[in-house]
Amino acid sequence: MAMSDAPLDTFGRPLGSLRVSVTDRCNMRCRYCMPEDEYAWLPRASILTFEEIARLVAVFAGLGVRKVRLTGGEPLLRQDLATLVGMITRVPGVTDLAMTTNGLLLAKHATELRRAGLRRVTVSLDTLRPQRMLAFAKSARHADLLAGIAAARAAGFERLKLNTVVIRGFNDDELTDLVDFARAHDAEVRFIEYMDVGGATRWSMDQVVSQREMLDALSRRYGRIEPLPPAESGPSWAPAERFRLPDGTTFGVIASVTAPFCRTCDRSRLTADGTWLLCLYAERGVDLRDPLRCGASDEALAALIGATWRARSDRGAEERLGLSQRGALYQVDGLRADPHREMHTRGG
């Protein structure tokens, strides 16, 4: 398809990047994402095969998607993920394949993933303190996470990013430690404002550390912080705003709560069971599995996806910002009624 035919939504946003959740399962229980003991999992038979995922990615690529990010749940819990990486690498049009992981299994898989064609990795690292991770994410495997980061570096990924969700009273005293850690590991940290999505049932505005507060705290330690000019900051559709410290160290902030970037959002999400979501906050998605398994042609799938994207008017984070009273988007009952509302199902 000529790029001039690529669909634009009602705000002129292209279909540029696709996040593919390969499993809803996770081996951590972060309080901001999966705080419960029990979950309703997607039925096994509904989970897309690698062939089905690769075929859908190819249809999306035909409509303009260039960036694909594997996520979850924890993507490394999906058996033989490197095979899927290899399949997506061969899809014409996909120029950037990345993965977001909690890192616990990364030491085992980094080399084979890199060899299979994965270009970039983002590792979630909320704290440098093992005891905090145990309390906050019910995981005693902090050493495995650090080993995963080291393995990613050694495997030679093009860029290594570290994602930190900043929560007041939990890890807001670690911002400078995390910047120093990232610098020492040749990585870039991206601080994410705590969002009221999916399983964040204990969310409240007073726990959100805003971008402004983060920058103030960092400049107290490092001095003047400069925003990177757009040309250096990355693609204009990227969610993170990037900054530079006086010594040249760069970091990013994803201010999804206090300064949402809906107007430049070219992202959509495919869940492990083939539900396509046009916004992280969307109430429901479009089922692509059913047409896929009922024999729809690539052209028919492209027509469905293209028409749906052209009608897209979502700006979920901006709408949430406009609320006078803001609390968690869902309570547990609402999440149990439809697991597609969970962040671990949608992929972050």
Ligand code: SAM
């Ligand atoms: N398991 C993988 C991981 O931990 O990176 C991938 C899935 S996880 C849902 C993707 C990202 O979403 C992580 O960086 C996580 O920190 C982020 N995330 C989850 N819940 C969030 C929330 N309530 N606010 C902000 N970010 C959140």
